[in-house]
Amino acid sequence: MSKIKPARILMVLLFLIANTVFAQNPFITNQYTADPSARVFGDRVYVYPSHDIPYSPGKGRENWFIMEDYHVFSSKNLVDWTDHGMIVHQNKVPWVKSESYSMWAPDCIFRNGKYYFYFPSTPADTSVNGKGFTIGVAVADKPTGPFIPQATPIKKVKGIDPNVFIDKDGQAYLYWSQGHIYGAKLKDNMLELASEPVILQDLPTKGLKEGPYLFERSGIYYMTYPHVENKIERLEYAIGNNPLGPFKFAGVIMDESATGCWTNHHSLLNFKNQWYLFYHHNDLSPKFDKNRSVRIDSLFFNADGTIRKVIPTLRGVGLSNAREMIQIDRYSQVSDQGIVVDFLDTTNRMKGWKINLNQKDAWIRYNSVDFGKSGITKIIARNIAEREAVLELRADKPGGPLISRLVFKQTGNWKESSFTAKAPTGVHDLYLIMKSPADISIDWLRFE
Numbered sequence: 001m002s003k004i005k006p007a008r009i010l011m012v013l014l015f016l017i018a019n020t021v022f023a024q025n026p027f028i029t030n031q032y033t034a035d036p037s038a039r040v041f042g043d044r045v046y047v048y049p050s051h052d053i054p055y056s057p058g059k060g061r062e063n064w065f066i067m068e069d070y071h072v073f074s075s076k077n078l079v080d081w082t083d084h085g086m087i088v089h090q091n092k093v094p095w096v097k098s099e100s101y102s103m104w105a106p107d108c109i110f111r112n113g114k115y116y117f118y119f120p121s122t123p124a125d126t127s128v129n130g131k132g133f134t135i136g137v138a139v140a141d142k143p144t145g146p147f148i149p150q151a152t153p154i155k156k157v158k159g160i161d162p163n164v165f166i167d168k169d170g171q172a173y174l175y176w177s178q179g180h181i182y183g184a185k186l187k188d189n190m191l192e193l194a195s196e197p198v199i200l201q202d203l204p205t206k207g208l209k210e211g212p213y214l215f216e217r218s219g220i221y222y223m224t225y226p227h228v229e230n231k232i233e234r235l236e237y238a239i240g241n242n243p244l245g246p247f248k249f250a251g252v253i254m255d256e257s258a259t260g261c262w263t264n265h266h267s268l269l270n271f272k273n274q275w276y277l278f279y280h281h282n283d284l285s286p287k288f289d290k291n292r293s294v295r296i297d298s299l300f301f302n303a304d305g306t307i308r309k310v311i312p313t314l315r316g317v318g319l320s321n322a323r324e325m326i327q328i329d330r331y332s333q334v335s336d337q338g339i340v341v342d343f344l345d346t347t348n349r350m351k352g353w354k355i356n357l358n359q360k361d362a363w364i365r366y367n368s369v370d371f372g373k374s375g376i377t378k379i380i381a382r383n384i385a386e387r388e389a390v391l392e393l394r395a396d397k398p399g400g401p402l403i404s405r406l407v408f409k410q411t412g413n414w415k416e417s418s419f420t421a422k423a424p425t426g427v428h429d430l431y432l433i434m435k436s437p438a439d440i441s442i443d444w445l446r447f448e
């Protein structure tokens with residue numbers, strides 16, 4: 001047997017490091033987004049989320065979900081996201097009741113040169129599938145549209161949260177939920193059912209289930225879904241040998257949110273040999289959980305095919321470029337005391353967050369900063385220091401190499417302060433350690 005050369009191992013390791021990307025959560029902050037369906041098309045990841053909007057008189061129902069359109073977002077690296085704008089609006093779909101504002105969780109899939117976008121809503125004409133939610137399709141030549149909606153919804157489909165899966169043999173399946181989770185084969189045209197809908201067995205029978213997302217890995221079909229086992233939704237999965245089941249409950253992918261956001265809704269994606277969980281939380285609207293925001297975290301399988309529980313993080317995924325703004329309020333870990341995170345501007349939460357360090361020895365860890373080939377000599381911190389404060393910035397661990405000692409002068413307003421810095425090359429975790437009594441808020445850090 002030929003020996004594997006160390007240089008080859010190093011190349012593979014470098015490849016894995018280069019392709020294991022870790023974005024900050026939530027990763028879309030220009031609007032509220034929920035129910036992210038993530039797909040790889042070409043060399044980019046496209047995310048098709050729902051679009052929550054705040055209530056305004058005449059638009060939807062107060063204290064409920066209000067959704068009138070969809071945007072699509074894409075990224076090459078899961079860190080820098082592009083909003084490609086609105087792709088479908090309720091008023092442009094012939095069958096949707098225009099005052100319903102019920103464009104709930106969608107999905108999109110590529111087949112035979114076309115992109116098929118599936119979405120639920122309330123029909124104006126109840127003669128096709130009766131009253132209540134049904135599901136329609138819009139078709140495009142590009143993942144970003146323009147998407148042309150079909151004139152009518154898919155016959156025999158009553159419910160929400162469409163998800164489409166194409167098996168290895170080319171057979172496409174549509175899944176959706178209405179109390180139970182349903183599935184049916186799709187015709188080759190992707191616009192009509194090819195079989196009668198069936199209720200998928202043997203998923204939990206008590207508590208709401210919705211948001212199905214099916215994928216296949218190494219011959220196992222994974223049916224994943226949000227489920228109310230206790231009081232609010234958690235993400236679970238069941239496995240089977242067939243796309244239409246039966247399935248056997250296999251575990252929890254993500255526990256109920258600690259802050260009580262009632263819904264969660266997800267998709268799983270393998271991108272450049274790393275699995276990711278796309279899901280949502282209400283980061284930008286902590287007091288109203290129907291204005292949500294999408295997040296990503298890495299997901300790992302065990303050797304036997306089971307899924308390791310995903311612990312939600314603020315840091316999310318991807319490398320942070322040292323020469324761009326590093327939002328340390330999206331930390332990986334912080335000390336138990338002396339740290340407070342708050343919105344920069346409570347009248348416009350989309351501006352993001354700041355982090356306050358208010359006692360000696362308080363610390364922040366922020367993972368995976370890419371210093372590149374270095375040449376870095378300076379660090380800039382946007383801050384308000386209520387009193388003079390001294391912070392140390394170290395690489396990799398609390399006692400790791402000193403990058404900079406930042407001595408902040410008292411300032412009553414936001415200020416960009418510069419300090420000399422000596423940074424390592426490559427990717428490193430950052431540690432910020434408070435070395436003096438303090439009351440300092442930091443918006444971002446950036447190296448030059």
Ligand code: FUB
Nearest residue numbers: 050104105210211263265
């Ligand atoms: O976004 C509206 C609804 O909330 C979705 O359709 C459900 O899955 C839940 O996330």
